[in-house]
Amino acid sequence: xxxxxxxxxSSQALTTQHETRMLSIKNLKASIGEKQILNGIxxxxxxxxxxxxxxxxxxxxxxxxxxxxxxxxxxxxxxEVLFDGENILDLSPEDRARKGIFLAFQYPVEIPGVSxxxxxxTAVNEIRKSKxxxxxxxxxxLVMMKERMKLVEMDKAMTQRSVxxxxxxxxxxxxxxxxxxxxxxxxxxxDETDSGLDIDALRIVANGVNALRSKERSFVVITHYQRLLDxxxxxxxxxxxxxxxxxxxxxDLALELEEKGYDWIKxxxxxxxxxSNK
Amino acid sequence: xxxxxxPELQEKAISHFNHLGFPGQKNEEWKYTNISPILSKTxxxxxxxxxxxxxxxxxxFPFIRDAIFIVVENGRWNRxxxxxxxxxxxxxxxxxxxxxxxxxIQKHFNSYADVQxxxxxxxxxxxxxxxxxxxxLPGSVIEKPVFIIHVASSDEQAIVIHNRLLLVAEKNSxxxxxxxxxxxxxxxxxxxxxxxxxxxxxNAKLEFDILQNENEKSFHICGTHVLQSANSxxxxxxxxxxxxxxxxxxxxxxxGQNGENHMHGLYVASDxxxxxxxTAVYHAVPHCNSNQLYKGIIGGKAHGVFNGKIFxxxxxxxxxxxxxxxxxLLSNDAVVNAxxxxxxxxxxxxxxxxxxxxxxxxxxxxxxxxxxxGEENAKSLLNIAFANDILNxxxxxxxxxxxxxxxxxxxxxxxx
Numbered sequence: 183x184x185x186x187x188x189x190x191x192s193s194q195a196l197t198t199q200h201e202t203r204m205l206s207i208k209n210l211k212a213s214i215g216e217k218q219i220l221n222g223i224x225x226x227x228x229x230x231x232x233x234x235x236x237x238x239x240x241x242x243x244x245x246x247x248x249x250x251x252x253x254x255x256x257x258x259x260x261x262e263v264l265f266d267g268e269n270i271l272d273l274s275p276e277d278r279a280r281k282g283i284f285l286a287f288q289y290p291v292e293i294p295g296v297s298x299x300x301x302x303x304t305a306v307n308e309i310r311k312s313k314x315x316x317x318x319x320x321x322x323x324l325v326m327m328k329e330r331m332k333l334v335e336m337d338k339a340m341t342q343r344s345v346x347x348x349x350x351x352x353x354x355x356x357x358x359x360x361x362x363x364x365x366x367x368x369x370x371x372x373d374e375t376d377s378g379l380d381i382d383a384l385r386i387v388a389n390g391v392n393a394l395r396s397k398e399r400s401f402v403v404i405t406h407y408q409r410l411l412d413x414x415x416x417x418x419x420x421x422x423x424x425x426x427x428x429x430x431x432x433x434d435l436a437l438e439l440e441e442k443g444y445d446w447i448k449x450x451x452x453x454x455x456x457x458s459n460k
Numbered sequence: 461x462x463x464x465x466x467p468e469l470q471e472k473a474i475s476h477f478n479h480l481g482f483p484g485q486k487n488e489e490w491k492y493t494n495i496s497p498i499l500s501k502t503x504x505x506x507x508x509x510x511x512x513x514x515x516x517x518x519x520x521f522p523f524i525r526d527a528i529f530i531v532v533e534n535g536r537w538n539r540x541x542x543x544x545x546x547x548x549x550x551x552x553x554x555x556x557x558x559x560x561x562x563x564x565i566q567k568h569f570n571s572y573a574d575v576q577x578x579x580x581x582x583x584x585x586x587x588x589x590x591x592x593x594x595x596x597l598p599g600s601v602i603e604k605p606v607f608i609i610h611v612a613s614s615d616e617q618a619i620v621i622h623n624r625l626l627l628v629a630e631k632n633s634x635x636x637x638x639x640x641x642x643x644x645x646x647x648x649x650x651x652x653x654x655x656x657x658x659x660x661x662x663n664a665k666l667e668f669d670i671l672q673n674e675n676e677k678s679f680h681i682c683g684t685h686v687l688q689s690a691n692s693x694x695x696x697x698x699x700x701x702x703x704x705x706x707x708x709x710x711x712x713x714x715x716g717q718n719g720e721n722h723m724h725g726l727y728v729a730s731d732x733x734x735x736x737x738x739t740a741v742y743h744a745v746p747h748c749n750s751n752q753l754y755k756g757i758i759g760g761k762a763h764g765v766f767n768g769k770i771f772x773x774x775x776x777x778x779x780x781x782x783x784x785x786x787x788x789l790l791s792n793d794a795v796v797n798a799x800x801x802x803x804x805x806x807x808x809x810x811x812x813x814x815x816x817x818x819x820x821x822x823x824x825x826x827x828x829x830x831x832x833x834g835e836e837n838a839k840s841l842l843n844i845a846f847a848n849d850i851l852n853x854x855x856x857x858x859x860x861x862x863x864x865x866x867x868x869x870x871x872x873x874x875x876x
Contacts, residue, residue: 279832
């Protein structure tokens with residue numbers, strides 16, 4: 183009896199530990215064709231945290247986002263990614279989405295002939311089904327849609343149009359955040375959501391994201407510029423260079439990068455390599 | 461043998477056929493479509509009594525409930541099971557033979573089909589029994605849709621069926637006519653050989669939809685020949701889903717200035733189906749527009765063929781002619797042959813054509829899956845979207861929805 187009780191307690195303790203650590207990336211390596219892009223990434227994200235990932239062009243930021251969401255053009259050549267304690271690298275993109283991973287695309291895809299509303303209803307109900315929930319009927323779905331549309335100032339016409347077809351850059355990004363609001367993911371990965379946005383669109387998108395922040399939901403905000411982080415204030419900032427996180431800090435690091443550019447990061451890296459060679 | 465409707469024409473057609481014989485694959489029009497599977501069979505042309513009822517028809521095609529519909533079974537008009545009591549004023553539906561002395565009908569009947577050059581047109585002319593006439597009288601705007609339901613049915617014997625329609629939209633008239641080709645459930649092998657002759661008068665507006673969905677044993681050859689007058693607008697939507705071999709020939713001549721047409725085609729082929737669309741648009745006069753978009757979804761070991769020709773004659777200046785053919789291949793064994801062809805003899809024209817054939821778009825597929833939509837469902841959504849681009853051209857909503865779900869069901873069967 184006593185032994186049993188003890189076991190139960192210890193497993194509970196373990197679960198609690200996993201719950202706080204939502205995402206755990208360990209020595210992740212990935213390549214496309216012959217070219218290795220991620221060279222061993224380590225990152226821990228707890229529930230409710232916002233992590234910004236910055237870095238110069240070609241450092242592997244978008245590759246990291248793609249690998250996390252299950253894009254199969256990249257080959258994972260090493261390491262593991264634990265999401266709620268489970269290795270997700272063998273899961274299909276849809277299974278990752280159903281577990282609560284959401285990627286806001288840098289370049290949202292236009293899908294002529296599929297209405298935004300129909301697409302989202304299918305997605306919402308497939309995710310509900312995977313959780314053993316009944317599908318939402320049309321009325322409940324419309325109510326939910328109407329409410330979430332407000333977050334990013336979407337109008338009804340946008341939901342009736344084909345997915346992203348003929349949308350402006352800003353509308354496409356707002357649509358990504360709208361989808362995020364509808365699908366209620368645990369982990370949101372924003373891949374250069376600020377690219378191609380003017381200041382008004384940026385504010386709308388950032389307001390949407392901030393409204394979705396909660397203790398249970400974490401964010402990975404990938405961006406080239408510090409500007410977005412004025413609106414979405416991160417808990418941590420990491421600098422990615424040559425497929426590795428070379429520096430981590432608080433939001434002040436982003437300001438430092440804004441001021442100094444990325445060159446000094448490259449030098450730090452070069453020094454480090456030199457140092458390790460010695 | 462029933463009494464010949466037009467003994468003289470029919471005798472002539474037989475002699476044309478005797479001269480032409482059946483086309484082989486050396487004939488450019490039949491390069492990719494081998495008809496030896498049809499020729500190796502013995503088809504009887506005995507006219508079998510049908511037995512389909514109005515109720516069965518309405519159950520299968522609920523969207524025709526409020527429409528005029530003509531049931532043609534094995535090439536014969538089944539008047540009892542048709543619904544044509546409330547034909548709107550300004551529209552005539554009957555047999556061509558009853559209007560033999562009507563000068564307008566005389567002018568159009570057997571004037572557009574290429575009886576001298578096409579073996580199947582010759583055969584049709586020689587052997588069709590109930591040539592159907594739909595005439596929209598000058599100035600008449602017919603809102604009520606009209607359906608012609610062709611049912612092929614045979615219990616055992618393989619039979620050949622010749623369907624013939626003359627559709628005349630007179631000056632300033634407007635109408636929507638849809639024609640369906642289906643098999644009776646459980647029917648044996650049938651070979652349908654259909655001819656549509658269509659005249660679109662000055663300032664007339666006509667939509668003509670064709671659904672080909674006979675069973676997997678059937679052969680289907682269909683020639684549609686259209687003459688357009690000045691300021692007319694003609695739309696044709698051809699949806700091909702069922703049949704072992706389906707071959708369409710669509711010829712449109714723009715014969716009066718400011719004519720406009722829209723040709724949409726969707727073919728969904730699976731297993732070992734062959735669906736072949738040959739189109740030809742003749743711009744004979746200046747200031748006309750033609751637009752064509754044909755799309756194919758080919759799975760299994762099926763074969764799709766698209767051959768589209770645009771001819772712009774020397775006098776046809778200021779012509780706008782567009783043609784596009786897009787195909788999705790769902791399997792490694794699926795094949796498409798696409799051949800766009802332009803022959804332009806005028807110098808002030810805008811013409812373009814293009815053909816694409818490929819796999820499903822990976823980016824789109826990943827996007828849908830990244831939102832939690834399973835792979836099969838995502839593929840189905842994309843295919844339906846691809847198809848709806850064509851189906852959206854069909855103006856009757858209930859018919860469009862029927863076609864959309866028909867295509868969806870077929871794609872689900874093909875993908876799973």
